[in-house]
Amino acid sequence: MSAAEQAVRRAPGAVRRRRERRVRVLRTAAAVVVALVTLAPLYWMVVVALSTRAELLGGQLRLWPRELTLANVERVLTAFPVVTWLGNSVAIALVTSLITVAVNLLAGYAFAQLRFRGSTALFLVALSTLMLPVQVIMVALFRLVTELGIYGSYWAVILPTAASAFGVFLARQFILGIPRELVEAARIDGAGHLRVFLQVVLPLCRPLVAVLFFMSLLQTWNDFAWPLIALRQNELFTLPIGLLYLQGQFGADYGGTMAFALISVTPMVVLFLVFQRYFVQGFARSGIR
Numbered sequence: 394m395s396a397a398e399q400a401v402r403r404a405p406g407a408v409r410r411r412r413e414r415r416v417r418v419l420r421t422a423a424a425v426v427v428a429l430v431t432l433a434p435l436y437w438m439v440v441v442a443l444s445t446r447a448e449l450l451g452g453q454l455r456l457w458p459r460e461l462t463l464a465n466v467e468r469v470l471t472a473f474p475v476v477t478w479l480g481n482s483v484a485i486a487l488v489t490s491l492i493t494v495a496v497n498l499l500a501g502y503a504f505a506q507l508r509f510r511g512s513t514a515l516f517l518v519a520l521s522t523l524m525l526p527v528q529v530i531m532v533a534l535f536r537l538v539t540e541l542g543i544y545g546s547y548w549a550v551i552l553p554t555a556a557s558a559f560g561v562f563l564a565r566q567f568i569l570g571i572p573r574e575l576v577e578a579a580r581i582d583g584a585g586h587l588r589v590f591l592q593v594v595l596p597l598c599r600p601l602v603a604v605l606f607f608m609s610l611l612q613t614w615n616d617f618a619w620p621l622i623a624l625r626q627n628e629l630f631t632l633p634i635g636l637l638y639l640q641g642q643f644g645a646d647y648g649g650t651m652a653f654a655l656i657s658v659t660p661m662v663v664l665f666l667v668f669q670r671y672f673v674q675g676f677a678r679s680g681i682r
Contacts, residue, residue, distance in 0.1 A: 435658070441651040442466065449648050465652035469639065475656060477628060478635040482614055483660075485550050485631060490609040492555040497605050498598065500556075501564020502590050506576055516565070522558045531622065538623060549623035550631075554613060560605050567601040568594060603671030611661055632657040 441449065442465055444458040469475060504516050538549040571594060579589045595602075617633040624630060630638070632653075639653050665672070 435662070438651050438655055438658070441647055442655045444648060446648060465648035466656070469649050469653045469656070473635060473639060473653075474628070475632075475635065475653065478630050478632050479656070481547075481629055482631040482657075485547055485620075486610050486613040488547070489551045489554055489613045490606050492551065493557055493560060493609040494602055494605045496556045497560035497564045498595070498602070499590070500561045501566075501568050502586075502594055504561070504565040505568035505571075506573075506589075506594075507586070516561075519558050519561055527619065531619065534619070535622060544623065545625040545629070547629070550613075550616075550620050553619065553623075554616070557605075557609065557612075560608065563604065564598075564601060567598060571597055600671045603668050607664065607668055607672055610664070614661055 440456070440458060443461050443463070445460055445462050445464070448458060448460075500519075504512060534553045535544075538544045538553065543549045543552070575593055576589055579593050584592070615633060616631075617637070620631050621634050621637075624634070636650070636653055636657065639650060
């Protein structure tokens with residue numbers, strides 16, 4: 394075979410490799426652009442929170458502060474019970490997330506593995522609640538927590554949000570991907586549904602648990618409207634409510650506001666960086682089909 398024929402044979406492979414290389418470069422460039430756009434608000438928050446008041450009021454703000462200072466953070470921590478609000482947010486978010494994960498997993502297992510009359514219709518009804526904004530049901534929720542006698546307490550925030558239609562949907566899709574032979578083998582060995590769920594299904598759902606937990610934690614952590622209605626005492630406020638209260642007190646103190654926002658967002662950023670692998674795996678294995 395001549396050198397010219399060998400070059401012709403290698404040409405399609407070389408063209409394909411060049412095309413794949415260009416696609417990788419374009420994907421990397423797109424990912425970098427998206428990352429920069431996403432991180433820009435967080436970066437600007439850090440810059441403003443660590444800038445001196447002279448730079449902020451004098452219009453001399455730079456891409457990076459000329460002099461780093463923690464005065465804004467110290468002023469916020471001194472003037473407001475930020476630690477108390479942080480503890481309230483952590484307690485409410487953790488309890489809500491744990492209950493939400495348990496309810497969503499059990500409901501997802503029921504819809505995925507059990508066969509009963511009306512299961513499809515019930516699942517569609519549950520999904521239809523995704524089209525209802527929370528503002529539509531706030532009056533009903535308020536009457537419910539008032540009649541239960543839990544208005545003004547942590548449980549008034551936790552119980553109404555301790556389930557998620559999207560979480561049930563995600564759990565069902567994930568559990569449908571588990572081989573049904575495993576469940577049937579456990580059932581043949583005499584295991585009940587609860588034992589099958591705890592010993593067979595749950596160990597395979599670790600990525601899903603991470604996704605559901607983080608989604609619920611993030612939603613509860615950032616929730617503002619319902620905790621503002623359900624909580625009455627200043628000592629029970631969460632961080633989003635405290636941020637609104639801070640803005641009303643400080644006025645145009647952007648350094649203090651950004652310092653408070655930085656304190657509020659840092660736990661969620663750290664949590665996502667720690668559990669991002671499980672978060673991506675859970676969405677990938679759920680299929681969303």
